[in-house]
Amino acid sequence: MPIIELRDVSKLYGFGDATTVALDEVNLSIEEGEFIAVMGPSGSGKSTLMNIIGLLDRPTHGNYLLNGRSVDRLRPRRRAKARRDTIGFVFQSFNLLPRLTVLENVALPLAYKGVSLNKRLKMAERILERVGMQEREYYYPKQLSSGQTQSAAIARALVNNPKIIIADEPTGNLDSAASRLVMELFAEIHRTGTTVLLVTHNPELTRYATRVVYMHDGDIISDEHTDLGEVAKTARKVMYTIPTTSEEDDLAGVSALMHAVPGPREHARPKTKKHKKSSRKNSHARAKKRVKV
Amino acid sequence: MTLPHRHDINLAIRAIRASKGRSFLTVLGIVIGIVAVVSIVDISQGVKQQVSGQINELGKNLITIRPGQLLDKNGAGIVTGLNLLSPFGNVSTLTQGDVQTVSSTYGVKDSVPLTTVSGQITVDGQPSASALVIGAGDQLPAALNQSIAYGSFFDSTNDTTNVAVIGQQAALSLFDEDIPLGHQFSFHGQQFIVLGIFNQFDTAPLSLNANFNQAIFIPYQVSEQITNNAAPIDEILVKPNNLKQVDTVAAALNKNLLNSHGGQQDFSVLKQNQSLAVTSSVLNSLTVLISVIAGISLLVGGVGIMNVTLVSVTDRTREIGIRKAIGATNRQILDQFVIEAMVMSITGGIIGVIFSLIVDYVLRVTTSLEPVITWQIIVIATGVSLLVGIVFGALPAFQAARKDPIDALRYE
Numbered sequence: 001m002p003i004i005e006l007r008d009v010s011k012l013y014g015f016g017d018a019t020t021v022a023l024d025e026v027n028l029s030i031e032e033g034e035f036i037a038v039m040g041p042s043g044s045g046k047s048t049l050m051n052i053i054g055l056l057d058r059p060t061h062g063n064y065l066l067n068g069r070s071v072d073r074l075r076p077r078r079r080a081k082a083r084r085d086t087i088g089f090v091f092q093s094f095n096l097l098p099r100l101t102v103l104e105n106v107a108l109p110l111a112y113k114g115v116s117l118n119k120r121l122k123m124a125e126r127i128l129e130r131v132g133m134q135e136r137e138y139y140y141p142k143q144l145s146s147g148q149t150q151s152a153a154i155a156r157a158l159v160n161n162p163k164i165i166i167a168d169e170p171t172g173n174l175d176s177a178a179s180r181l182v183m184e185l186f187a188e189i190h191r192t193g194t195t196v197l198l199v200t201h202n203p204e205l206t207r208y209a210t211r212v213v214y215m216h217d218g219d220i221i222s223d224e225h226t227d228l229g230e231v232a233k234t235a236r237k238v239m240y241t242i243p244t245t246s247e248e249d250d251l252a253g254v255s256a257l258m259h260a261v262p263g264p265r266e267h268a269r270p271k272t273k274k275h276k277k278s279s280r281k282n283s284h285a286r287a288k289k290r291v292k293v
Numbered sequence: 294m295t296l297p298h299r300h301d302i303n304l305a306i307r308a309i310r311a312s313k314g315r316s317f318l319t320v321l322g323i324v325i326g327i328v329a330v331v332s333i334v335d336i337s338q339g340v341k342q343q344v345s346g347q348i349n350e351l352g353k354n355l356i357t358i359r360p361g362q363l364l365d366k367n368g369a370g371i372v373t374g375l376n377l378l379s380p381f382g383n384v385s386t387l388t389q390g391d392v393q394t395v396s397s398t399y400g401v402k403d404s405v406p407l408t409t410v411s412g413q414i415t416v417d418g419q420p421s422a423s424a425l426v427i428g429a430g431d432q433l434p435a436a437l438n439q440s441i442a443y444g445s446f447f448d449s450t451n452d453t454t455n456v457a458v459i460g461q462q463a464a465l466s467l468f469d470e471d472i473p474l475g476h477q478f479s480f481h482g483q484q485f486i487v488l489g490i491f492n493q494f495d496t497a498p499l500s501l502n503a504n505f506n507q508a509i510f511i512p513y514q515v516s517e518q519i520t521n522n523a524a525p526i527d528e529i530l531v532k533p534n535n536l537k538q539v540d541t542v543a544a545a546l547n548k549n550l551l552n553s554h555g556g557q558q559d560f561s562v563l564k565q566n567q568s569l570a571v572t573s574s575v576l577n578s579l580t581v582l583i584s585v586i587a588g589i590s591l592l593v594g595g596v597g598i599m600n601v602t603l604v605s606v607t608d609r610t611r612e613i614g615i616r617k618a619i620g621a622t623n624r625q626i627l628d629q630f631v632i633e634a635m636v637m638s639i640t641g642g643i644i645g646v647i648f649s650l651i652v653d654y655v656l657r658v659t660t661s662l663e664p665v666i667t668w669q670i671i672v673i674a675t676g677v678s679l680l681v682g683i684v685f686g687a688l689p690a691f692q693a694a695r696k697d698p699i700d701a702l703r704y705e
Binding site for chain 1: 300304307615617622
């Protein structure tokens with residue numbers, strides 16, 4: 001049984017002519033223990049996909065099964081609890097609370113679970129030790145280097161012992177040394193059997209992954225299983241683009257990807273527009289169908 | 294809501310401290326509201342005690358007959374009770390005949406009619422500042438347990454002559470002397486001789502005899518004579534023969550007067566505890582009125598809390614998003630902001646109570662007011678401030694709790 005299963009998941013923003021398709025009937029099934037690198041240009045729907053998988057967002061259409069159970073109709077309270085107990089988030093901008101110490105930040109998810117103060121501080125200490133941050137417990141986030149901050153954020157994501165870690169460009173704000181440190185942490189987490197979803201622009205990082213997914217315009221256009229330590233084949237083709245999140249470079253990355261990725265999109269540019277239109281029509285048709293049912 | 298943990302309160306205090314200026318002003322708003330309410334209640338409590346202490350001093354066996362229906366059958370009538378504040382009005386349903394009826398009722402030892410006489414007093418041909426002229430029966434000192442400082446009160450031998458006994462302040466303001474015995478003044482075209490000067494009447498705010506220090510007392514018969522029997526009778530004080538007879542005498546008086554008024558209850562026979570009830574009810578309604586006004590300032594303080602919490606929620610939108618992402622439920626977010634609002638308001642409440650203690654002390658030292666602070670008012674004030682925090686913190690906290698986690702996370 002896959003731990004995550006998306007069936008025809010779409011996410012639309014806006015209404016009428018202004019509708020944007022962020023996810024277009026995505027089907028994705030993830031087994032427990034996989035390390036998935038999600039790649040693709042900005043605006044390709046990576047983050048939307050992560051937000052839906054992380055129960056921060058709801059799909060417009062389609063079904064999402066987490067642990068084999070549909071979570072589409074969960075009440076906000078149950079969703080919050082599922083986020084708390086099964087999912088750990090790591091963000092590009094760290095998102096530690098500035099007024100809390102590292103230890104308190106890490107212990108916060110436990111507080112929401114109702115663990116007593118002493119116990120949760122102890123548990124947080126243990127996790128911080130695991131990420132090599134035990135000497136920075138009483139520091140405030142602004143007193144840490146970016147690599148240390150991200151390590152603390154990873155500790156926070158781990159403290160509830162989640163089954164899934166979702167990391168949205170966790171190395172985007174880090175230099176290469178800090179990136180390696182953070183990625184080693186993810187590799188270590190993966191080794192303990194945790195499912196890791198990593199959004200990245202850096203093809204090098206696909207070395208850590210067991211599976212690489214490429215997204216473009218809300219579609220998954222390539223899904224490749226790779227061996228640990230190997231850069232994914234498709235990623236190798238776009239390696240010459242500088243991994244970054246800046247828009248200018250992304251454009252370069254997009255065009256590179258257009259040519260690099262095999263399949264139905266060889267003449268990407270004109271086709272993309274056409275595809276968008278048709279997908280919109282399709283989704284409208286689907287919507288109508290649903291109403292009838 | 295479950296009781297907040299000490300750690301939660303700690304975090305709330307840290308969050309409040311993060312924006313010191315803003316929080317200080319908010320707390321100040323609550324402080325002002327609490328000080329206003331607590332001080333006003335304390336002052337009115339003090340006044341009530343002073344007045345009731347005084348009425349007790351007058352003697353428990355004193356019966357007072359007043360025109361108009363002061364009390365309804367069930368107890369104290371609040372609106373009619375307001376007559377007490379202007380008892381020396383011009384319309385009276387009591388007549389000279391009633392004075393006769395009262396004095397001839399069985400069991401009555403002393404009966405003292407009191408009447409106000411309006412008119413200009415002239416001293417040495419100079420018109421004097423208006424003074425209260427009261428026509429009184431000659432047993433007044435006995436009825437009020439009031440002693441004469443100098444000279445003597447008029448009695449049956451001279452109560453038809455133009456004599457006057459005056460209060461201490463009246464002595465000063467009319468004659469510029471402490472002991473103006475034998476001095477003369479003219480009133481309604483007649484010359485009066487000062488026969489005696491009262492000792493200081495105990496003064497208390499809103500009490501009847503507060504004015505007596507400034508009053509000139511002339512014999513009742515004389516006042517009837519100079520006004521051609523037109524002076525309204527404001528009050529008849531009655532002292533029964535025996536303390537134990539107060540109730541029966543009062544009942545007899547009521548019955549007799551009812552007879553002579555043709556069965557119409559347009560007068561009131563009050564025992565001391567009843568006049569206390571009237572005074573209290575008047576004071577209570579005044580206290581309620583002023584407290585409501587003071588309460589409005591507390592309300593404004595609450596709006597301040599709401600405003601600051603609202604700003605805080607907007608400021609910390611991203612924090613809310615992060616907290617939700619790591620598993621906070623809407624309820625937990627709600628609680629967090631409500632606790633912060635509560636901490637602010639209860640801080641204001643406690644500081645407010647401390648300040649009102651100081652205000653009370655200053656009032657005691659500098660004025661004749663004697664505010665009374667009770668533990669009840671302290672508890673209520675703190676409780677109310679807590680309530681203000683919950684009520685006014687709740688709305689912005691609800692907003693915080695309902696925020697969409699994605700939007701909140703993206704918020705810069």
